[in-house]
Amino acid sequence: MAKLVMQLDELSCPSCMQKIQAGVSQQDGVESVKVLFNASKVKAEYDEAVTNPDELTQAVTDLGYSVQSIKVK
Amino acid sequence: MKFQRWLQSVKNQIALTVGGLIAVAYGWYWLGGAVIVMQGLLLVASMMGVAPILMQAYQALKVKVVSIDLLVTIAVLGALIIGEFNESAIVTFLFLFGSYLEQRTLKKTRESIRALSEMAPQTAQVLAADGTTTTVDVDDVEIDDQVLVKAGAQVPVDGQVVQGSAYVNEASITGEAQLVKKIVGDAVYSGAIVDNGTLTVTATQVGDDTTFAQIIELVEEAQDSKSPAEKFIDRFATYYTPAVLVLALAIGLITRDFKLAITILVLGCPGALVIGAPVSIVAGIGNGAKHGVLIKGGEVVNAMAGIDTMVFDKTGTLTKGDTAVAHVQFYTAAEQATLAVTTAVEAQSDHPLATAIVQYARERGVTDLPTIERIETLKGLGVQAEVAGQTIRIGRAKMMTEAGIRLTGAQIAAITASQTAGQSTVLVAVDQQVVLLIGIADTVKPEAKAALTRLKKAGVKHLVMLTGDNDQTAAAIAKAVGITEYHANLLPAEKVEFIKTYQANGQKVAFIGDGINDSPSLALADIGIAMGSGTDVAIETSDIVLMQSTLSELVYADYLTKATARNTVQNIVIAVGTVGLLLLGLMVGWVQMASGMFVHEISILVVIFNAMRLIRFKVR
Numbered sequence A: 001m002a003k004l005v006m007q008l009d010e011l012s013c014p015s016c017m018q019k020i021q022a023g024v025s026q027q028d029g030v031e032s033v034k035v036l037f038n039a040s041k042v043k044a045e046y047d048e049a050v051t052n053p054d055e056l057t058q059a060v061t062d063l064g065y066s067v068q069s070i071k072v073k
Numbered sequence B: 001m002k003f004q005r006w007l008q009s010v011k012n013q014i015a016l017t018v019g020g021l022i023a024v025a026y027g028w029y030w031l032g033g034a035v036i037v038m039q040g041l042l043l044v045a046s047m048m049g050v051a052p053i054l055m056q057a058y059q060a061l062k063v064k065v066v067s068i069d070l071l072v073t074i075a076v077l078g079a080l081i082i083g084e085f086n087e088s089a090i091v092t093f094l095f096l097f098g099s100y101l102e103q104r105t106l107k108k109t110r111e112s113i114r115a116l117s118e119m120a121p122q123t124a125q126v127l128a129a130d131g132t133t134t135t136v137d138v139d140d141v142e143i144d145d146q147v148l149v150k151a152g153a154q155v156p157v158d159g160q161v162v163q164g165s166a167y168v169n170e171a172s173i174t175g176e177a178q179l180v181k182k183i184v185g186d187a188v189y190s191g192a193i194v195d196n197g198t199l200t201v202t203a204t205q206v207g208d209d210t211t212f213a214q215i216i217e218l219v220e221e222a223q224d225s226k227s228p229a230e231k232f233i234d235r236f237a238t239y240y241t242p243a244v245l246v247l248a249l250a251i252g253l254i255t256r257d258f259k260l261a262i263t264i265l266v267l268g269c270p271g272a273l274v275i276g277a278p279v280s281i282v283a284g285i286g287n288g289a290k291h292g293v294l295i296k297g298g299e300v301v302n303a304m305a306g307i308d309t310m311v312f313d314k315t316g317t318l319t320k321g322d323t324a325v326a327h328v329q330f331y332t333a334a335e336q337a338t339l340a341v342t343t344a345v346e347a348q349s350d351h352p353l354a355t356a357i358v359q360y361a362r363e364r365g366v367t368d369l370p371t372i373e374r375i376e377t378l379k380g381l382g383v384q385a386e387v388a389g390q391t392i393r394i395g396r397a398k399m400m401t402e403a404g405i406r407l408t409g410a411q412i413a414a415i416t417a418s419q420t421a422g423q424s425t426v427l428v429a430v431d432q433q434v435v436l437l438i439g440i441a442d443t444v445k446p447e448a449k450a451a452l453t454r455l456k457k458a459g460v461k462h463l464v465m466l467t468g469d470n471d472q473t474a475a476a477i478a479k480a481v482g483i484t485e486y487h488a489n490l491l492p493a494e495k496v497e498f499i500k501t502y503q504a505n506g507q508k509v510a511f512i513g514d515g516i517n518d519s520p521s522l523a524l525a526d527i528g529i530a531m532g533s534g535t536d537v538a539i540e541t542s543d544i545v546l547m548q549s550t551l552s553e554l555v556y557a558d559y560l561t562k563a564t565a566r567n568t569v570q571n572i573v574i575a576v577g578t579v580g581l582l583l584l585g586l587m588v589g590w591v592q593m594a595s596g597m598f599v600h601e602i603s604i605l606v607v608i609f610n611a612m613r614l615i616r617f618k619v620r
Helices: A014-025 A053-062 B002-009 B011-030 B035-062 B068-081 B085-109 B111-118 B211-223 B228-255 B258-267 B272-290 B298-305 B314-318 B335-346 B352-363 B397-402 B409-420 B448-457 B471-481 B492-504 B519-524 B536-541 B551-588 B593-616
Strands: A002-008 A030-036 A041-046 A067-072 B123-127 B133-137 B146-149 B158-169 B179-182 B193-205 B293-295 B309-313 B324-330 B374-378 B382-387 B390-395 B423-430 B433-441 B462-466 B485-487 B509-513 B527-531 B544-546
Touching: A002 A053, A014 A030, A014 A041, A014 A053, A014 B035, A030 B211, A041 A053, A053 A067, B002 B011, B002 B035, B011 B035, B011 B085, B035 B068, B035 B085, B068 B085, B068 B228, B068 B258, B068 B593, B085 B111, B085 B272, B085 B593, B111 B211, B111 B272, B146 B158, B179 B193, B211 B272, B211 B293, B211 B536, B228 B258, B228 B272, B228 B298, B258 B551, B258 B593, B272 B293, B272 B298, B272 B551, B272 B593, B293 B298, B293 B551, B298 B527, B298 B551, B309 B314, B309 B492, B314 B352, B314 B462, B314 B471, B314 B509, B324 B352, B335 B352, B335 B382, B335 B390, B335 B423, B335 B433, B352 B423, B352 B433, B390 B397, B397 B423, B409 B423, B409 B433, B409 B471, B448 B462, B448 B471, B448 B551, B462 B471, B462 B492, B471 B485, B492 B509, B492 B519, B509 B519, B519 B527, B519 B536, B527 B536, B544 B551, B551 B593
Parallel strands: B309 B462, B309 B509, B462 B485, B509 B527, B527 B544
Antiparallel strands: A002 A041, A002 A067, A030 A041, B123 B133, B123 B146, B146 B193, B158 B179, B158 B193, B293 B544, B324 B433, B374 B382, B382 B390, B390 B423, B423 B433
């Protein structure tokens, strides 16, 4: 179980949070997602065998949000 | 995908253009131009404006979320269908522009935590064995590495000073801008700035494990940690938005009034309600963090605001905890040996009384410490150890009597005298003989009395002190700080019982302690407040951490949480009130789509501005 922290550009609409939450959690291999609205960060726990940081980052950018940086733990 | 991203990125420019087109359209018309040109311009403006909103609505639908964008998109498209180009253009402009303003102002409310993150050190100067330094990324420093910190630089890791001395600014950790002197043996925090001097520091915690990093993470999580009310509003919003859609559809079918139906879509946008409470919490928590008060979430804010009973631990909370040995009485000739044994045992403990004894011994030049064969802590009584075949007991008088050790009349008198003087007494016994009596004085924190008076005035009805220390010392300290209810000689479990009793009585209890010894009480109380001093344990087990470890910070926390809770209520009232007003306006016929969207956006901004007042909150 690996952990990924994505730093996004400033999030301002509450529905953005719902979208990102739904979008990332629907990816295969994602165990849990936490969107920190105020810090504009997304924390995800995922199974390394099924998915990887690039795929998860892609899921977020596909929704229209740019990812500034990522940190893998 | 790329188009989507591009569209999002130029959203603000689109808003500006749409606004411009609307202005030109109306200007043209009022200057006597042809209506058809105005309509044309408005149509173009509407199409441009609705594009990014439609995109957002679509993306949300893709992940099965009904968002406010969908409501607005349908309303705008509906308006276009019935030829109300001015309505559609104005609504899209207001929505986009409002979104831009929200982003700008929300950024302000989040500024405190952002400023904190930006203070995080990036690089470190690692000292090699040969004396040369290499600049490395702060995350690449390992524990036990030595780093060099010069004047003007930030300490990159949590660590201990091994060489040099300096004055450091710990504001990023404690919120206090006063310079602190650090010498060899002192602990320093990552993020602190060396004002003048040079330090060589051995790293004890690096990267994400440093206190500073933990504080940032704590505040980030706290800002999004929702109180039950917020969680309810969130759940409400997820059902509410589709419900508005259904309602508009139903009304449209029933009344056959298409315009009414799409107007309802606009008026029904949740906006201010969803953002109302969270934005206040963010501003409040951010303010707290700047002043060294770490609040762990929305529900903590609300709970703290409703506290009517504060239970204080004595040592380290009401008193400085930098206890010092005030009185020493030997009952044996082997003074040095006794002191050595005592020091050896006490060096194993973190308790303030133990540190005082060790400090005293250090000053007396006691070195050769015997090895301890076995050591055991008896909760609430003291410490028992085996040294060189002898049983050493160090603790309260109660510990001695329970072990069957008899105290002489003179010893009892000495104990009483010491305690009446406000000292904590520690007895040392070797096998069955008391050999040493130590009286340790603890000074009351200077701001204690004033702080407690303010808390009482702020509405905290009951102030209680619970301590494991003796009755006389407790009485002396209680009198000095102005507490009338206190209980002494308590075991940790007994303190917990008191909290349970108060809670059963319907009181809302906050427990203030030092985090290490008071975990059960901190956990059980409605609010657990730890006098931080930066320990990991304090940060983990409590709901609020007071990084400066002062009681005036406690007053700040009380005032701040009350102000934040009030602010939250104000915002919810504004949000709900706006919806009510809009519905009223609709029935009376004053409100249309465009004016409805205008009021809606204004209400969001009002709510954010109201929350921003908390950023500048100060306790006078």
